[in-house]
Amino acid sequence: MADVQTLGEFEQIVVLAILRLGENAYGVTIREEITARTEREPSPGALYVTLDRLEEKGLVRSRFGDPTPQRGGRAKRFFTVSAKGVQSVARAQRSYQRLMRGLKLPGVAHA
């Protein structure tokens, strides 16, 4: 538990998007997944800075794929969530759920 890190809202979104994408999580797909699921388009700058920060915290890992001609011979940087990352996002989500439980939000049909 001591090794579990606190995560900001956008960090949680990024970690969850990587988990959803599985093996195909790299900059473009992560951004598309976030846009599709949250209806908000993150700027590339915010996304790459967050990915670097998550990697420094040991919550995600990255590896470079093979260079592809479509990208001018540039490799994709694929991301996976570490066990510590999974624990951290699970704890953050449980906290949200405990706070929401039994709470009736005015004007919201399904909280």
Place this chain on the structure above:
Amino acid sequence: MRSAQVAEWILSLVTSPDRAASTVGDLMENVDSGGVFWFWIGVLRTAFSMLWREFFDEPARMMGLAVRGVVLELVMMVAFVTCAALLGAVLGGILHLTGTPDGPHPVLAALGWALARAIVWGLVPLQVGCWLARRAPGRELAPCVAFMIFDVVVWGSLGLMWEGAQYSPFQFVVEFLSTLAMSALYMLPMIAGAAWVRRKRMSH
């Protein structure tokens, strides 16, 4: 795509070369849907975000470096003015001894002023940029950001204290923007110096 190489070079100033390459590859995938304009907006926003983060990882240290950079800049300026005054005195003496009391030829005088401007606006900030970058390995450009913030805050505040009471809101905005523009212009050789130190470090 030549512009992709330029974009890669820009991003490699704030991240590792392999990460810069993969980020540019990602942005290139969106060129078909978003266009070249979107590509460049993405490159610049990513570079600024990464640079800003480098600064905010250690803001106190970066501001400390910026203050030391300002002191170094002042020392260099004083040394330059002293050397220029000594040189002027020596040249004046030579002209007097050779019987040309009207002063140097106008072309020589213009060249002298151009050289002085090049030193003040080019060489001094370039050297300060190199000095700052050597003291922040891995985040060479971050102290330059701190220097610019310090520059705008200090000179902006002094300007306001001096003449601020007479400013209308419009004049205030114009004054602030002109201070920012001058500072940005002055920063170009400083960033070039820091970039040079970074490239040299990365090549080893």
